[in-house]
Amino acid sequence: MGFPGTWMTVNESVIYRVVPKCACSTIGQIMFYSDHGEFFDGDIHDAEDGIHKWAIESSQQLITKAVKGREVYSFTCVRNPxxxxxxxxxxxxxxxxxxxxxxxxxxxxxxxxxxxxxxxxxxxxxxxxxxxxxxxxxxxxxxxxxxxxxxxxxxHWSATSGHVSTFIANGGRYNHIFWTEDFNAGMQTVLDNIETPHQVDLAKIPRFNESEGxxxxxxxxxxxxxxxxxxxxxxxxxHRDFKLFRYDFDNPANKMPTGEIDLDEIHAKLG
Structure with a gap:
């Protein structure tokens, strides 16, 4: 099974479990920039070098070692269902x-x-x-x-918890899970916990919304x-997405979460 949908910077500073439709283009570009000091020219999903991806065979051993060793900071990002x-x-x-x-x-x-x-x-x-x-x-x-x-x-429409769970089930552990709706605060927490060759100033990062238009x-x-x-x-x-990631099922008009994500609960219930 391995770690499908898992990306890692080439200097192994951070690991990210991609969840489609949850700011993944922007996150991938931030990771790429933190390594190279420039953004990938095109859609980051098309990048075949300059970033490790589980879909690239030569990356799989490195990703497996890093995930299972649990010394590389690991995170993902979720969104209101x-x-x-x-x-x-x-x-x-x-x-x-x-x-x-x-x-x-x-x-x-x-x-x-x-x-x-x-x-x-x-x-x-x-x-x-x-x-x-x-x-x-x-x-x-x-x-x-x-x-x-x-x-x-x-x-793109299978449950977020399903994507998040494969990483845990195969031996990984998240250090941080944050919400697309509070992107800058969540991504800043990741950046504060890792060391990268190039500094990332989130205020200056464009949003790479590849699906827009x-x-x-x-x-x-x-x-x-x-x-x-x-x-x-x-x-x-x-229902698991609403409960685990603290989204408001009763009010579709409220896209913001209603409480804090409990990492221990997520690892217990999705492991």
Whole structure:
């Protein structure tokens, strides 16, 4: 199994467990900058050198040794399930991807046919009922996660706790987990605990939102997308995320956490 989705700086100052849709592009670029004094030219997800990734075979032994040795500072970043799944819908389902095509080829036609969703036409620019289509997408998300049908769950909408847990289950331990919603404070804690060849000034770091502009803009407040049934599905899919990372299930309008993350609890429950 190893450590899928795990990145490490080349000077082995820090280890990061990537969680899709949780500021991962910005975090990856900060890691790259801390090593090289410059940002990766392009989407950090495409970088094949200058940063260690589990997906790069030559990095795997180094990452395994560092994670299991527990001497390298390790962290991850999480996000409110309501805004994360909405972001996945607008970016991955409604949006045209970096390669100029739809995400995962036949996925969107399948959703249009089987779930009756709309995505704003061929390029995502036409008007459509965002709320109705999102709620149908959420039904599809539940089907993939509960029943693995009509396909296995996708990393962009599978539960955050599932991503976080593989790192623990295979012998890793987090030193810090912080919220996307309080990014600067959380990332600063990481930087304060590591030594890097290049200093990082968070106030000057741009936000690398690689998904921005892929799809239509969200036309309504977050809470408008979630009726009683949608919230029932959200609890079914993401109840561990709400509980462990202290997000407010009862109020979709409140994207901020309601309490502190308990690292010991997370290691006990996800290990």
């Amino acid at each position: 309501y805004t994360r799944v909405l972001s996945s819908f607008f970016d991955k389902i409604c949006g045209i991807q970096r390669n100029g095509k739809r995400y995962r080829g036949k996925l969107v036609p399948l959703l249009i046919q089987k779930y009756g969703i709309e995505v704003g036409g061929p390029d995502g620019t036409e008007e459509f009922d965002q709320i109705e289509s999102f709620r149908r997408f959420l039904l599809f998300v539940r089907d993939t996660i509960r029943f693995r049908k009509p396909m296995d769950p996708d990393i 892929h799809g239509p803009k969200r036309a309504h407040p977050v809470e408008d997308y979630f009726d009683d049934l949608s919230r029932h599905l959200m609890w079914e899919i993401y």
